[in-house]
Amino acid sequence: MSDDAPPEALRSLASWLLTQTAAHAHRLVTDGLGAIAARGHHYRLLASLDEFGPASQATLARHSGVHTSDVVAALNELSAAGHTARLPDPADRRRNIITLTPSGRTHLTAMRERLQAVQEDLLRPLDATERATLTTLLTRLLAHHENRERESRHAG
Amino acid sequence: MSDDAPPEALRSLASWLLTQTAAHAHRLVTDGLGAIAARGHHYRLLASLDEFGPASQATLARHSGVHTSDVVAALNELSAAGHTARLPDPADRRRNIITLTPSGRTHLTAMRERLQAVQEDLLRPLDATERATLTTLLTRLLAHHENRERESRHAG
DNA sequence: CATATTTCAGCTACACTGACATCG
DNA sequence: CCGATGTCAGTGCAGCTGAAATAT
Numbered sequence: 345m346s347d348d349a350p351p352e353a354l355r356s357l358a359s360w361l362l363t364q365t366a367a368h369a370h371r372l373v374t375d376g377l378g379a380i381a382a383r384g385h386h387y388r389l390l391a392s393l394d395e396f397g398p399a400s401q402a403t404l405a406r407h408s409g410v411h412t413s414d415v416v417a418a419l420n421e422l423s424a425a426g427h428t429a430r431l432p433d434p435a436d437r438r439r440n441i442i443t444l445t446p447s448g449r450t451h452l453t454a455m456r457e458r459l460q461a462v463q464e465d466l467l468r469p470l471d472a473t474e475r476a477t478l479t480t481l482l483t484r485l486l487a488h489h490e491n492r493e494r495e496s497r498h499a500g
Numbered sequence: 501m502s503d504d505a506p507p508e509a510l511r512s513l514a515s516w517l518l519t520q521t522a523a524h525a526h527r528l529v530t531d532g533l534g535a536i537a538a539r540g541h542h543y544r545l546l547a548s549l550d551e552f553g554p555a556s557q558a559t560l561a562r563h564s565g566v567h568t569s570d571v572v573a574a575l576n577e578l579s580a581a582g583h584t585a586r587l588p589d590p591a592d593r594r595r596n597i598i599t600l601t602p603s604g605r606t607h608l609t610a611m612r613e614r615l616q617a618v619q620e621d622l623l624r625p626l627d628a629t630e631r632a633t634l635t636t637l638l639t640r641l642l643a644h645h646e647n648r649e650r651e652s653r654h655a656g
Numbered sequence: 657c658a659t660a661t662t663t664c665a666g667c668t669a670c671a672c673t674g675a676c677a678t679c680g
Numbered sequence: 681c682c683g684a685t686g687t688c689a690g691t692g693c694a695g696c697t698g699a700a701a702t703a704t
Contacts, residue, residue: 347650348562353547353612358619358631359525361638364565366522367695368645369515374669384669391509402685406503408510409520411671416687438679438685456509463514469644474637475514481626481634482517488625489524494503523671530693540694558661567696572663594661594703 369466376458381425382451385410385418387459390427390452393444400439427451525622532614537581538607541566541574543615546583546608549600556595583607 354360370384377383388408393399396407401419405412419442422428427448433439444452467475510516526540533539544564549555552563557575561568575598578584583604589595600608623631 348559350565351547351551351563353551354544354564355639357615358635358638359529359615359622361635361642362518362522362525362622363529363694365638365641365645366518368642369518370669371695373515373519388510391507395507395509400685403504407505407507409506411673412686413672413688414670436680436685440686459513459515466515466518466641469640470637477633478637479514479517481630481637482514482521483511484625485521485622486517486524489521489622519670526693527671556661557663567694568661569663569665569697570695592661592704596662 369462372462372465373459376462377455380451380454380458382455382458383418385414386422386427387452387455389415389418389422390444390448390455393428393442394449394452398441398443400433400441402439404442422448425451525618528618528621529615532618533611536607536610536614538611538614539574541570542578542583543608543611545571545574545578545598546600546604546611549584549598550605550608554597554599556589556592556597558595560598578604581607 349355373384377387385408388410389404392404392407396403399407401415402412404410405415408415410418419428419430423430425447426445429443429445430440431443433441467478470478505511529540533543541564544566545560548560548563552559555563557571558568560566561571564571566574575584575586579586581603582601585599585601586596587599589597623634626634
């Protein structure tokens with residue numbers, strides 16, 4: 345459904361280039377993870393647990409950037425599959441402490457491998473220097489907009 | 501919900517950087533267009549009509565990259581607002597010929613202005629050279645993945 | 657017959673909102 | 681009472697699928 349050349353009015357917009365390439369990236373990630381019955385949120389949560397250790401769901405949401413309500417749903421799936429465990433926090437009975445199980449660790453490794461392949465696929469036309477440049481530019485944009493969000497939350 | 505620093509396992513993934521920055525870009529675009537009761541699809545369709553002239557819905561879908569089924573919905577909205585007109589094609593009675601009305605042209609101009617402001621907002625931390633670099637890299641990625649899609653459609 | 661166009665109904669993923677009960 | 685937490689229900693947009701009706 346997008347055979348012809350898009351109008352210049354679109355191709356000249358950075359926002360359009362970003363969302364379009366992101367759509368392709370998202371497709372590749374979804375397909376790559378889907379092949380091992382995983383999804384984007386799963387990786388974000390398991391990677392956060394792996395890097396920061398066991399945490400409450402709220403902390404996990406802050407680390408991974410996944411919305412708390414989506415954390416609930418994703419952890420339902422991950423726990424049902426035995427990749428995470430929900431333990432009540434004895435010190436604060438509102439909280440669950442989420443831990444990575446051995447099975448979750450294995451699953452995380454598999455996801456990492458899939459995602460590495462996806463990056464290669466995604467960035468194929470760029471050489472190493474260009475990939476580094478792209479990463480730097482995107483990282484700067486992201487940092488800028490994350491700060492703006494933080495500030496507006498602090499102000500609001 | 502994304503206050504803390506995301507794990508390195510995410511920050512090092514180009515796919516993650518892309519989808520995150522795209523999410524911010526999408527928010528800015530949605531907000532910017534929302535202020536004048538417009539949406540992304542509207543701009544893509546009106547810009548295509550402006551650049552390529554009147555077209556059938558199917559052609560419009562191919563030009564704009566908007567799915568045919570979504571074209572139907574967006575044109576319902578645009579036509580209800582008087583920004584486009586659907587005329588039956590006398591030469592092919594399956595088709596509607598879509599045209600930009602004067603009101604649609606005015607609306608398109610307003611969207612263009614909003615979107616220019618959004619680009620400025622989006623790219624603020626980058627200087628002119630860096631913006632050009634980003635545009636080039638993204639354009640190359642996009643071209644690559646569009647070709648892959650075309651080929652797999654041709655093969656399949 | 658196959659193909660193209662328009663339309664409708666619905667699905668998935670992600671980001672997000674609002675409400676609620678629970679607990680500190 | 682205020683605030684944080686976990687849960688559930690539901691919204692909106694984008695991208696997409698499938699099917700039907702109509703016409704070429």
